[in-house]
Amino acid sequence: MALNKNILLGHGSGGKLMHELIEQLFQPALLSSNGKVLNDAAVVQAGGARLAMTTDSFVVDPIFFPGGDIGAMAVYGTVNDLAVSGAHPLFLSAAFILEEGLPIADLRRIVDSMHRACAETGVKLVTGDTKVVNHGKGDKVFINTTGIGIIEQPVEISADRARPGDKILLSGAIAAHGVAIMLAREEIEFTRAILSDTAPLNGLVDDMLRASLAIHCMRDLTRGGLASALNEIAAASHVGFRIHEDCIPIQDEVKGACEILGLDPLHVANEGKLIAIVSPEDAEKILVSMRQNSHGQESVIIGEVIADQPGRVFMKTTVGGFRIVDMLAGEQLPRIC
């Protein structure tokens, strides 16, 4: 499809519009990995070291929400992108775009949260930047974090490495983050609070890699949710996916909220969940290692890679039928990260 004339909110939502923008505008002009698969992090060589590099700007609204805040999220998000590339996160930069009038107390709370998140993940924040924009030309605070990690293990984790027969592992219940943000924004109160799943995944990935190096693809599930991650990998690897609705964990409150809000939980963002596509022989071993980690206790095998229908994701539904799980088409939840 040809690009629109103007930027739409959906261009930032992790779905089809964003992919069109990347494929038609950014990638041809910019990325030197042109023609190669876009993973969560770039893998580069520098002075003999094999490094991963990744960047993310965080524009989440509201900046404080049940279960997290923009500061912790900015640290975990970039750490997670490094981790799912098989890299050990080392260094982080943080760049702030502050809106004139932001209470210093809010900024301090965010910075303290980043400090704790750095300590928790073992990443070092080494450099930063601050810009201020006029009131009404920004929104409280936007944070960019860029991370460098080192890949020490002989792993090749990439979205184009899924093979028929591989198992699909999911590290826990989906859709909590997006729903928590949506409810916080609309100021809807449920009888039980729904908390964002914002969490660091580098420890979980360390445990998985200790169990087996036969991990072929890995993604943390952010914008576009489980559906987008699976579709991206299916397309890059030219394989099909078959997943089982029954197997996908989702909290009852989150499921209920999705029904009320008209959201498909497969499209809703997460901030502390990953999927891994792994060799069938080692799937069980990796699953056990995940369940022993506090961020992977509810890990499950949700399906398998198939040779048929490359680029497509099929879901066996609870009632017994099959449906195609497509990538998010437009904009569902703007500014969830």
Added chain:
Amino acid sequence: MALNKNILLGHGSGGKLMHELIEQLFQPALLSSNGKVLNDAAVVQAGGARLAMTTDSFVVDPIFFPGGDIGAMAVYGTVNDLAVSGAHPLFLSAAFILEEGLPIADLRRIVDSMHRACAETGVKLVTGDTKVVNHGKGDKVFINTTGIGIIEQPVEISADRARPGDKILLSGAIAAHGVAIMLAREEIEFTRAILSDTAPLNGLVDDMLRASLAIHCMRDLTRGGLASALNEIAAASHVGFRIHEDCIPIQDEVKGACEILGLDPLHVANEGKLIAIVSPEDAEKILVSMRQNSHGQESVIIGEVIADQPGRVFMKTTVGGFRIVDMLAGEQLPRIC
């Protein structure tokens, strides 16, 4: 001074307010180089390689201006921060925060400009991110670039290494960028257009380092201008600076515009100029190498480091007196980069 209660535009201007914010809020909580000198880039070790890492968000308004645009500026700015740390720029990330409604044609123009700037500087853009914020919650486009470079030479370039007797080199005429932005924003027309000096400095630094490794400090002159850069180095090195107004190149049109606009050119931002504090023995050799580079043809020695009055910058004025050159106190030109 205690921090204000709210963020002011001046907190982003590169002067005293910004330093207070960094020293009182960011540095204690975040930077693991706590207690160490803040340079344009952090120097880190990864897998045996000595790397520099730096980040900058660009929020310049307008996004297209005489002599440049936000895209080229975002590439050059980060490349320059790496270069003045003695690093050879290798990899760049680019993260875009787009305002809903931005014309795709504008974005394409910016991305094309970044592409050319990458080719010119030899840096590879390897990873990116795109977020979209609602109309009225951003301003057209903000770009973060984060860069990694490798330090291959046995150099130690740091703001705390200026020594009495060292010479201060400046790579060309000052204040063009800030004035160009100000005039573009106010839609003031001069008989002769004033162009921003936006330019890459990595080739210039390569030439300087080939001439001599006796470069002690280096800064590219951005927010806060020449005055802030000198004050930062004087404070970090516990030395005084004596500069000579007569020696500081400035275009007549720029000087005239500063007088009309009530700006001190020493405080006005540049985007393609650097200062270097170097051993007196090698000053002439380095100066010659600078003048042979197209981005340093007007290079001059503007003064010297003195043992007296540590932390202070004195300027011998054209009329023969001395004045203290202070750091920019509040906000002079918001969003000039």
